[in-house]
Amino acid sequence: MSPLGLIAGEGVLPLLVARGARAEGRQVVCAAFRGHAWPELREECDEFHWVGTLRLSSWIRVLRAGGCHEAVMVGRVAKHRMYDRWRYFRYIPDWRTARLWFTVLRHDKRPYSILKAVMSELSSAGVNLIDQTRYCREHLATPGVMTRRQPTEAQWIDIHFGWQAGQQLSRLDIGQAIAVKDRDVIAVEALEGTDAMIRRAGELCPVGGWTLIKVSNTQYDMRVDVPTIGATTIERLHEARAGCVVLEAGKTLIAEKQKVIELADRYRIAVVGYDASVCPPPPG
Amino acid sequence: MSPLGLIAGEGVLPLLVARGARAEGRQVVCAAFRGHAWPELREECDEFHWVGTLRLSSWIRVLRAGGCHEAVMVGRVAKHRMYDRWRYFRYIPDWRTARLWFTVLRHDKRPYSILKAVMSELSSAGVNLIDQTRYCREHLATPGVMTRRQPTEAQWIDIHFGWQAGQQLSRLDIGQAIAVKDRDVIAVEALEGTDAMIRRAGELCPVGGWTLIKVSNTQYDMRVDVPTIGATTIERLHEARAGCVVLEAGKTLIAEKQKVIELADRYRIAVVGYDASVCPPPPG
Structure with missing residues (x-):
């Protein structure tokens, strides 16, 4: 089997994927985003190279030289930096990236449009992205309440209400989360990221006890954007x-x-894996 | 014609409504929200009483004593204060309000649910709310570009994209505005209010040139929540x-x-009145 390419952003997920792949006996060749990926990722990979986030040609060079036909792209890249006025100086995009940015994406920089363009560019170079969770399935949310802590009755009402609202929002490809209290949407995430949205919800609802609904903004394309939480989210x-x-x-x-x-x-926070079979919509 | 009741929150709108009604020869009896309405409103009304925002019985008493069968409810009340943990001490709701809050609204505090409950309570006391714009029509947005400043080509693309997204969001009864740049939704307003959302969009998009789309979250019920901007919004x-x-x-x-x-x-900000006849959706 050819080595697995790993295009790695911020956070612990790239490490978990690298460990998972190697546990199954697959070599890992990593193109790690400079300024985003964790340095300790180097220890978990067979080959490791720093690349610029906006230098698509470098990623492709690294993965092709490593003999990869498949790759996992995982870990966060703070998208809001793309709107910074000095973005071009900081990242200096290469010709592939610049071509995408100024042609395909000229007036459409929605997250999924960017990711689709990147996927098709990788694919045309012979590297196909695969499901991000392929090598870390034991970390997926399971159906039902995962904590000993159970939601209150009022929280169950917010869960059902928020889940419906979240599903409708996710079709608009806007953000990844909403905050709900007493069937009122307190905050909606867009470009600011989940952490900033959580902070805002806390300020707007000092009485507490609100519910975070995490959704996907990309019709759940498991290759590019699996919704993720970690210890920092809980903090x-x-x-x-x-x-x-x-x-x-x-x-x-x-x-x-x-x-x-x-x-x-x-912290007495209930963690719920939503699933139509274990969380049926409320009657009426 | 019976006097017009005016239930007044924050801002200049209650003043404009009072002036408009009196210009048409109608007397104005005002129940002004303490801590929200502007004191100078007193000069514009025939009768004027301060009331608590959560004291529905007081509003009704003022309007009935003034002989009102119709009322306009206008001007902002910062909704996020409702989630403050000291809210009951600060406002001390009367029995009518408390009954609504703890029965009808127990698990449903979405803006429009609250307003509908308030309307039906007023109506059962013989006071019917009428269109907020009835006495200030000359301040309504007109179709097309209202400024000399015209949107750029890229902004027109954002306008059409954002208008569609905004319409879909408005059906969810969440917020009143979204911010768009390059067909990407930068920020979505929920409980924080438009001003806070504008500030956030500015931080997330320092390159500037983004577009604010103002929508209604209440299926445009002109009696309770006409979307509004003012000089502060432009600042x-x-x-x-x-x-x-x-x-x-x-x-x-x-x-x-x-x-x-x-x-x-x-400030070189284009102000556009969206209307299907003057702003047809882009081809394709």
């Missing part, structure tokens, strides 16, 4: 007095799942 | 480097319209 939720977090079962990653669930229980 | 947009603001023609109020349009032109 932020605790600071913002949230009472519950809802994830789609089987389609959301909990990076370092066991640690995260323990932490949530300590 | 905030300027600080946040916005390039354009889009309002629904005929259904959005521009408080002190002439002043606002002049200010927008000075």
